[in-house]
Amino acid sequence: MGSMKALLALLLATLYVASRVAFPLEEVEAVGLVHLEAEPLLLQARLLPGEPWLWVGPGRLAPLGQNPWIAEARLEKPRPGAARLWVRERRPFLPLPDGSALAEDGTLLPGGGPLAPGPRVEGKGPLPKEALLALARAYPEAQRLRYTPAGLWVDLPEGTLFAPEPGLLLEYAQAVRPKGEVYLYAWGVSVRP
Template sequence: MRTILALLLLATLYVASLVLFPVEKVEVVGLRHLKPEDLLAKARLHPGDPWLWVLPQRLAPLQKDPWIAETRLEKPRPGAVRLYVRERKPLLPLPGGDALSEDGVVLPGAGPLAPGPKVEGKGPLPKEDLLKLARAYPKAKALRYTPAGFWVVLDQSTLFAPEVRFLLEYAQVERPSASRVYLYSWGVSVRP
């Protein structure tokens, strides 16, 4: 009998929590490219949901989205829920319309939003190396990678090196004007 009464009490409290404290307002903060309704659908967070049962576990599907770097859930007052989102920023446009973010994550469909140099290449995507080159050569028009090495296409010249470290070192020195520059461990080859 006590078990039945305890179960009835728990069921009554659960139903009361659904009715007494519904979510009245859901606010999404920090979006630049994503749509709030898409995020709320992924998190299964809607007005009318029980406010007491809106827990941080609802953010798990959002944390799997490559566009989202960080999420946080707040309940500033009864009936109100605030979802903070920090989006990743696209940096390098990749072939096929995707982009590489500033922290090395591939963002689907972000190519047109990426301000950096165009990336072309063959083989596995060397994310860290491309990010280093983009930072070292902010005025580059294109970055290319092949099994033979890396190319940096600038306005007036094209640089090649079999390893990224040579290009990074070269970015810090005064460059001669040449149309093609080849960087190797033994020296620099310049073509006018």
Template sequence: MGVVKGVLLLILGASLYVASLVAVPVEEVRVEGLRHLSREAVLQTLRLAPGDPWLWVWGNRLRPLLENPWVAEAHLEKPALGQVVVRVRERRPFLPLETGDALAEDGVLLPQGAPLAPGPRVRGVGPLPREALLSLGRTFPQAREIRYTPAGFWVELEGATLFAPEAAYLLKYAQTARPKGRVFVYSWGVSQRP
């Protein structure tokens, strides 16, 4: 008798599983919040299309999408039978790099984001000092260019060029003066040339 119940439960479970695959298909998929990414690329990454079994669309499908540097957040909702809504918050490019990439406002490197970045152009030698560049970009949004080298940081403004061996010195200097000419900011003081 126990074997018969087990077989019946197995048949019932298999029937319910097959029914779940065909009974309620995905009829509509909305993707909201896109700026840079395309709807088709998002759906391909999620492996989601109309006709898929709606009951088996879960939030774990978002994992590959969240690995994309352009995606800051993503949420999957199922507001009604057959409907799926994917809400995406993309990162915003902030500082264009000479490589063609960009630094996002939160410091993530965005591939091919330079044309979309409104901040000062960034050039440099050595490892990318993300936090220092973001701070300088926010402090000097009107700058034409920010350069970094092992020796320090350069900020090119209209009518002024600033240099400091550490970004913190430039951040502090920006609070106190309107620069003109060539300005060198050190821990011990400021040197200015016309």
């Protein structure tokens, strides 16, 4: 019985060593990248040539979850000795004054400001992410969105809109807008040409 256990232990040790040597990772690629570079991501996920292919699993992607630019990452093993890191990046949407950007899902993307196509965002106080994203979608022609504790402004080519809360601006997005400054309140609308 003791020799059977020793034989089984020897067999398992041999299989373990063989699995680390017999199928090394020879080919590694990262696909789906737009703004990120492959090499640092592969290094972070420990997807390097020479690693044991059999031991490369989805657990290696955990460190990539800390990167705000990565919306989704998957690991594919198309054949023995090959691994593919598939990445879906978040897209910058609203440029912020500090050079970062808000992604379409509200995630803060460091350095994404120059890549963001949306209107410029300026403001003081806590960043109202959801309100800014909703306003940018409701007013695609907006040139600038501003926020303060007093309310929000939407700068359009034909004028400026102000409301103390985003809901009023969202309701007004469907209305015919006069030129000039428009102030929206729960009790009415004030227009200054």
